[in-house]
Amino acid sequence: MILTESAYRPLPSVDAILRNHEVLGLLENFPRSVITNITRDVLTEARFSIKNGGESQSLNQLTAQIADRARTISQNWPNVVINATGVILHTNLGRSPLSQRTTEAATTSASLYSDVELSLSTGKRGNRNTHISNLIAQVTESKTGIAVNNNAAGVLLTLAAIAGENQLKNEVIVSRGESVEIGGGFRIPDVMRQSGATLVEVGTTNRTYSSDYESAINSQTAAILKVHPSNFVVDGFTHAPDLKEIVAVGKRHGVPVLNDLGSGCLIDTRKYGLKQEPQVQSSISDGATLTLFSGDKLIGGPQAGLIAGEQKWVDLVSKHPLARAVRIDKVTLSAISATLVAYLTGTYEKEIPIWTMISLSESNLSDRAEKWRSKTGVGTVERSRSTIGGGSLPGQTLPTSVLSIAPSGKVQDFVRALRESPVAVVARIENNRVILDPRTVLPDQDDAVIEAIKFALNKSE
Known part of the structure; x- marks a missing residue:
């Protein structure tokens, strides 16, 4: 259908909307240019809707949209949500909630001046890496360390410094079984290419031996890279040399071994009934030249x-020009430092939320799920499993108790109502039931979960 200009005539002009009393009220808090731009966007969408067969919107409808967009764009973001999915490291929800010690350190660093690059003893410029280097060394039992803005940046920086296009040697050996892609399209071959290094794949997807690495070493070999495959798992007819074997090959030929642990872990996860996630300390003691891991996740x-x-290799990496581009900011530096202190003092299980969640007793979880049920009068308490998430400990789960709700209406409508409650609650759906897992809900959020369930029940009536 071909529309004439008359179809759009009911829409008010930009000037007419800006004279509306509700929009005039917005101008008390926003520059006129901001409200004008929002108004134009809303009118453009209204015209597009009419063009596609929609009805023309009234002045009140348009001004309501404008006011809603102005409020949305000016509010703090991201929004707080309650994670009731049972996925501890939920990437879409920001992975690890931080400890109180960590948030206090970050807040102080953000709101006040600090000695991030000043030596208080000499009054001269200091090195922002000094404190974090000492902490990393103490916690990981290494010689030294540095922090950058994320592990992908750490891998890129390390490869560029050791095997980049300006280096005399630029070949890096990787097992085909570890030349993987993880979340967000992070591919080892792509990172290698961006760093200027040349990828040399050895072995096969399912079986690689130390002799494969050794056979690939030549005069152009800059390093051997071992990569944790994250949540990519190959079972069955497989073989991979352990780190000690690869280190032995590297030492025989004077080639550094870089161990990208991905998530990384500082404690033995077997104490929680989980498989062992590779520990940073083990990588160091097994002889890896450099060990790379994430500050979030585990x-x-x-x-x-x-x-x-x-020391020699950390210095080489930290002095590369790219180090400036991936430098960690002062707030994150304060936060990661405070986080590592909890491992240094042995208080991580009490302080760091993800380890508090992982270590929760089954009786605690059952009691909380039952409290939700009794306070809302809906659902049943059932046995289930929580997952780690974030590419860490793939396939590993923990026993839990959940509140399982069979809504009277559509399941999707109920979980949407939970997200739209005053404090958004994110649940999961299993077998056409809404599942809320207390393991990933902080204890002081229980009342908000109860209110969100009541909100969703009222909305579905």
Whole structure:
């Protein structure tokens, strides 16, 4: 259908909307240019809707949209949500909530001046890496370390410094079984290419031996890179040499071994009934030249990339020009430092939320799920499993108790109502039931979960 200009005539002009009393009220808090731009966007969408068969909107409808957009754009973001999915490291929800010690350190660093690059003893310029380097060394039992803005940046920086296009040697050996892609399209071959290094794949997807690495070493070999495959798992007819074997090959030929642990972990996860996630300390003691891992995920801190290892190689990496581009900011530096202190003092299980969640007893979880049920009068308490998430400990789960709700209406409508409650609650759907897992809900959020369930029940009536 061909529309004439008359179809759009009911829409008010930009000037007419800006004279509306509700929009005039917005001008008390926003520059006129901001409200004008929002108004134009809303009118453009209204015209597009009419063009596609929609009805013309009234002045009140348009001004309501404008006011809503102005409020939305000016509010703090991201919005707080309650994670009731049972996925501890939920990437879409920001992964690790930070400890109180960490948030206090970050707040102080953000709101006040600090000695981030000042030596208080000499009054001269200091090195922002000094404190974090000492902390990394103490916690990981390495010689030294540095922090960058995330682990992907750490991998890129390390490869560029050791095997980049300006280096005399630029080949890096990787097992085909570890030349993987993880979340967000992060591919090892692509990162290698961006760093200027040349990828040399050895072995096969399912079987690689130390002799494969050794056979690939030549005069152009700059490093051997071992990569944790994240949540990519190959089972069955497989073989991969352990780190000690690869290190032995590297030492025989004077080639550094870089160990990208991805998530990384500082404690033995077997104490919680989980498989062992590779520990940073083990990588160091097994002889890796440099060990790279994330500051969030199983470390439970802010997004950061940590590099631990031998002084010579850490110095080489930290002095590369790219180090400035991936430098960690003062707030994150304060936050990751405070997080590592909890491991240094052995208080991580009490302080760091993800380890508090992982260590919760089954009786605690059952009692909280039952409290939700009794306070809302809906659902049943059932046994289930919580997952780790974030590409860490793939396939590993923990026993839990959940509140399982069979809504009277559509399940999707109920979970949407939970997200639209005064404090948004994110649940999961299983077998056409809404599942709320207390493991990933902070204890002081229980009342908000109860109110959100009541809100969703009222909305579905």
